[in-house]
Amino acid sequence: MFTNKTMNIVNIMNKIKMKQYRYFLDKSSKKFVCPKCQKRTFVKYYDFETQGYLSDDFGRCDRETNCRYHNSPKGLICGAFEVKEARQSYHDFDLVKKSCRNHKSNNLIKFLETIFTIDEVREVVSKYFIGTSMFWGGATIFWQIDNEQKVRHGKVMLFNQNTGKRMKKEDGKAYISSIRSLLKLKDFNIKQCLFGLHLVGEENKKTIAIVESEKTAIIMSIFKPELIWLATGMKSGFNFELLKPIIKYKIVAFPDKCEYDDWLKKAIELNNIGFKIIVNDWLxxxxxxxxxxxxxxxxxxxxD
Ligand SMILES: [Zn+2]
Structure with missing residues (x-):
């Protein structure tokens, strides 16, 4: 005969085998910012099914006496485990150098040359390592190089050389890919960083300006060279993970029209934990x- 306790363990083991459990608290060293007390003591829930964390509000604060925030998802929760993150991969810098060679056929660079002088364009091409991919004929590679000069990601996009706008396929989807998929690198684990992060260093004390699109960062760096222009690469990229390396710097964020409220909300959260971000509301x-x-x-x- 099983005692009640043994029975429970047997049940739990069976449930794990049957994968009825969906979520668990990730007790690895990775701590996030608590939505309530704003300290970095927050343990997030991990989802077996999607193989990723739940959104920022699901988790438990480790400050059990002072904060006690705990928000658990609906569904079976399987205790607390450690999530071992896959090791991050990097591209070889030679790949970047090679991609910067045939920029004469790059649509975005052709567009830039209709607005700026050859010298101005040449300067930003080498500053941001703007690459060219012949995959779609004249596509642009935006390399994400971090502040240790390591190459984390290469985003491939196709622009129209006359308008500078992104090109779309017949099904309405934009031309976008990555060097990882084009080179079919199966075990390559991307951990993105801000586009332009390689320009930030101890010797460069300029104020940092943040925008969403890589193209905008590049263009604005010609119009306003007194700032270091970085791009999040996506709307949701204005977040702690991506901005962490620039916490010590003065930051001005320039959200796209109608994104102001979201970015302001995020900036207030980040400023509470030590960032110095001003969100520009002119647009x-x-x-x-x-x-x-x-x-x-x-x-x-x-x-005009
Ligand atoms: Zn808390």
Whole structure:
């Protein structure tokens, strides 16, 4: 006969085998910012099914006497384990150098040459290591190189050489890929960083400006060279993980039109844990269309 306790253990083992459990608390050393007390004492829930963390509000604060925040997902929770993260991979820098060679056929660079001088374009091409991929004929590679000069990711996008806008396929989807998929690197674990992060260093004390798109960062660095222009690469990229390496710097964020509220909310959270971010609201108070970014405005002002 099983005692009650043994019976429980047997049940739990069976449930694990049957994968009825979906979530568990990740007790590895990775701590996040607690949504309640804003300290880095927050343990997040991990989802077996999606193989990733749940959103930032699901988890438990380790400050059991002072904060006690605990928000658990609905569903079977299987205690606390450690998530071992796969080791991060890097691309060889030679790949970057090679990709910077045939920039004459790069659509984005051709577009930049219609607005700026050859010298100005040449300077940003080498500053941001703007690469060219012949995969779609004239596509651009935005290399994500971190502040240790390690190459984390290569994002491949196709632009129209006359308008500078992104090209779309017949099904309406944009041309976008990565060096990892183009080279079919199966075991390559991408951990993204801010685009342009390699320009940030101890010797460079300039204020940092953050925008969403890589193209905007590049263009704005010609218009406003007194700032270091970085890009999040995606709307959701304005977050702690990506901004962590620049916590010591003065930061001005320039969200796209209609993204101001989201970025402001995030900036307030981040400033509470030591960041110095100002969110610029100029674009938000203009009549420009949703999604307009700073580079669009500057370029328009040249044409008008
Ligand atoms: Zn807390």
């Amino acid at each position: 938000e108070h203009t009549d420009f269309a949703k999604g307009t970014d700073l580079a669009d405005v500057y370029i328009n002002s040249l044409i």
